[in-house]
Amino acid sequence: MKKIFRSLLATALLATATVATQAQPTAPVAAAFDTTRIVLDPSLINPVSLQSYEAFRAAVKPLVAQMATKKIVALGEGTHGTSEFYTLRFWLTRILMEEHGFKQVALENDYTDSYLLDEALRQPNAAVAPLMKAHLYSIWQNQEMAELLTWLQTHNRTHRKQFHLRGFDAVSAVPDAQQLSALATRYPAAKLTDLTSKLETAAVVQDSVWHNLNKKGYKFNRKRWLSNGLSAYYTVEKLQQALRTAKLPRRQRELAQGFALDAKLNFSVFYEYEVNKKDAPRDSLMAQMTKFLVRGKNDKVILWAHDAHLARKSTDPTDNNGGGAGSYIERMFPGQYFVLGTSTATGTFAATTDRLITYDSPMASYPLEKPLAGSWEASLSAVKVPVFYLQTQQLGVQNLERPLRFVGYRPDSGKDSYSNYQLTEAYDALLFVRQTKAATPLK
Incomplete structure (x- = not known):
């Protein structure tokens, strides 16, 4: 698994004066693992409809009921550039905010820049797209994210109860x-x-x-x-x-x-x-900022970030620091953390060839490679239902350690994109969309 989820500047600290040619270190998946497909018990499969917000809302009621009791709900993404992952998380965020007392949604984006974006969106005649380009990493600069921000903007202009956009990453000083x-x-x-x-x-x-x-x-x-x-x-x-x-x-x-x-x-x-x-x-830095966001007794937050950050186990098998961020957050708030992973098997996704993600990194569409034999994605794609979620704690004997894919902001989605996991080590629940498409660039 490539260490693309560490501090954006950390690799540069180890570089020579010319850093642009430095390759990212890798930690490949262990060669020995069972490639037999896991045949999931049909009772674990909860079908989800993407036809409309109302159909989706009805399908995920049991899932939302679990999330609603938590102080911190983390909504992950298996790639940084999948259209459906943005839409599904927007709908879940809307439900949690409108119906369950959540007032903050925090992105894997700089804290202060996200605050400035939130403030700017409240100004009369504020245009969403230019503000996104000014304050968000390019992974967030897509039409799907614009739908969330437009909804937030409209809500705050028409309701007394205000919602807030936040960030829980730290890059721009x-x-x-x-x-x-x-x-x-x-x-x-x-x-x-x-x-x-x-x-x-x-x-x-x-x-x-x-x-x-x-x-x-x-x-x-x-x-x-x-x-x-x-x-x-x-x-x-x-x-x-x-x-x-x-x-x-x-x-x-x-x-x-x-x-x-x-x-x-x-x-x-x-x-x-x-x-x-x-x-x-x-991951530790993200957890510290999350703690700041919920410092009040009644504060609650929805986190949007990559699956690798929000998971309770680090994607790096050599990492002895205790992450992902989910592990740190769980220790800070025992029993108050719920993490939903999202995953896909085939289709396209948006990514950049830039070594480090910035506000102006160019994003383009790339095809997802075929899932590794024996991987979780290969097993999940064999389920007849095209979109579904499952509760990981219900897997029982099927909770086996197999490769799980984590595609970052770079185009690679092959064998180096996997780490070995039992699903319970990563998520409370997993939402799977068999075939997905790349996020739509801003106009």
């Missing part, structure tokens, strides 16, 4: 620094200007490197980059300390705390590398 600088300027009595100014300078360096890493032959001063990142981490620590007593209104303090946490998680990659001599597990 400039938005954090700019928002903190704006607060420091607006409230000079808080005495934060020196720290926020220093952070903003470091953030510009950080984001400049990240935005250029995909360019062939791009070179940068690696030693200076590492020093900049570590210095910025310590600056954010001082800023967090200062925020505890800074003279800020309560709402502005809460905003600043979120921006500062996002910045700290962003720069923690450098701290872990320089001080602890290890990678900062991206």
